[in-house]
Amino acid sequence: xxxxxxxxxxxxxxxxxxxxxxxxxxxxxxxxxxxxxxxxxxxxxxxxxxxxxxxxxxxxxxxxxxxxxxxxxxxxxxxxxxxxxxxxxxxxxxxxxxxxxxxxxxxxxxxxxxxxxxxxxxxxxxxxxxxxxxxxxxxxxxxxxxxxxxxxxxxxxxxxxxxxxxxxxxxxxxxxxxxxxxxxxxxxxxxxxxxxxxxxxxxxxxxxxxxxxxxxxxxxxxxxxxxxxxxxxxxxxxxxxxxxxxxxxxxxxxxxxxxxxxxxxxxxxxxxxxxxxxxxxxxxxxxxxxxxxxxxxxxxxxxxxxxxxxxxxxxxxxxxxxxxx
Numbered sequence: 001x002x003x004x005x006x007x008x009x010x011x012x013x014x015x016x017x018x019x020x021x022x023x024x025x026x027x028x029x030x031x032x033x034x035x036x037x038x039x040x041x042x043x044x045x046x047x048x049x050x051x052x053x054x055x056x057x058x059x060x061x062x063x064x065x066x067x068x069x070x071x072x073x074x075x076x077x078x079x080x081x082x083x084x085x086x087x088x089x090x091x092x093x094x095x096x097x098x099x100x101x102x103x104x105x106x107x108x109x110x111x112x113x114x115x116x117x118x119x120x121x122x123x124x125x126x127x128x129x130x131x132x133x134x135x136x137x138x139x140x141x142x143x144x145x146x147x148x149x150x151x152x153x154x155x156x157x158x159x160x161x162x163x164x165x166x167x168x169x170x171x172x173x174x175x176x177x178x179x180x181x182x183x184x185x186x187x188x189x190x191x192x193x194x195x196x197x198x199x200x201x202x203x204x205x206x207x208x209x210x211x212x213x214x215x216x217x218x219x220x221x222x223x224x225x226x227x228x229x230x231x232x233x234x235x236x237x238x239x240x241x242x243x244x245x246x247x248x249x250x251x252x253x254x255x256x257x258x259x260x261x262x263x264x265x266x267x268x269x270x271x272x273x274x275x276x277x278x279x280x281x282x283x284x285x286x287x288x289x290x291x292x293x294x295x296x297x298x299x300x301x302x303x304x305x306x307x308x309x310x311x312x313x314x315x316x317x318x319x320x321x322x323x324x325x
Contacts, residue, residue, distance in 0.1 A: 012100065016093045023085050031078045035071055042067040102274075117158070120151035127151075150196050157228075160221060161290045165273070168297055175215050175301060182219065182251065183210045186244055189223040193231070200231055201239035210246045212322050214302050222298045225291040226255040226318050233259035234315065251322040258315040267308050271296040295320075 045063050049056050127144040130136070136144070183206055190202055212219075230240045234257035241256040262270065269275050274289040295318075299306040304322040311317045 012093070012096050016089065016096075020085075020089050023089075024082065027078055027082055027085070031074055034074050038067055038070045038074070117155070120154050124148045124151045153192075153196070157221075157224060161225070161294055164218075164221065164294060165290050168294075175218065177213050177215050177302075179211055179213055180216050180219070181209065182212045182214075182253070183208050183244060185216060185219055186223055186242070186253070189220060189227065190242060193224070193227050197231060200234075203239045203241040205241065205243040205245075207245050210244060210251055212251055212302075212324060214322075218298045218301070222295050222320070223253075225295050226320075229291055229318070230255050230257040230259075230316075233257060235259055238315075246324070249324060251324055252319065253322070254317055254319040256311050256315065256317040258311065258313075261310055261315050262308060270308065271306070 042063055046060060049059055049063075053059070127148045131141060131144055186206055187204075190204065193200075194202060227240065227242065234240055238258035241254075243252070243254045243256070245252050270292050273293045275293070276289045296306055299320055299322075302322060304320055306318065306320045309317045309319065
């Protein structure tokens, strides 16, 4: 958490407790004042009664009962107002904290997106300028063209993530599900990843001809985001294991890495929008905080579940379960 965000949260917390204390103290003061006034009125009414009056005892009891009912009324109304004040205060406090954190996450997201966009644009621009100004050998020309295409694909994937997230938030996305060969789709995503990252070892444990009902574009986005996530956090030189299997009533797809792994408190947070592991100022991995959020949304849209467990001896295993009928 950044120092600015911490200072904002500290200020909000201090103001919250000051205002809440003031409201509770004011409510208590009004109760004491009203109850005191009620007892004073009762004493005045009792003092006006005449002891020789035959109805003196009955009237005194009536005044006492009325005073007691008023006290009960003040307590009931005060308690109701106190509960409403506390519920409202808690709601406002939590909403304000969430808004401050969301604002910070959005700011971090904009910075991350700017960096993610500038890097491939700069690389593509440099490659194209080199091709334009110099006469290169054919193998070097093809290498620059290949690098440029990779950066273009990276830009396309980033734009798809941002566009899909915006459509999800606006409720504007309409899916078109069909029966697809998930095994073939997964193999195609792996082949594309190998072309982009030839130095990363991929261990495949994929059962052939597994069919599910889904949307190819979204499932391709799911697979690519999980593989890219593993590639970002896996230690250099370690393999990524991709598995696909079909059991009695479900399909299990998993991506495992041998990176640093996740702490227990991080395992649910990583699927939140804009959330990224680690401190913003010291983080070295690239990303926008949308990949795993979109993965969760895509899996939920297909009626499945996604979760993360520890890998052995270290790292993480992201597992997706799809129901089949």
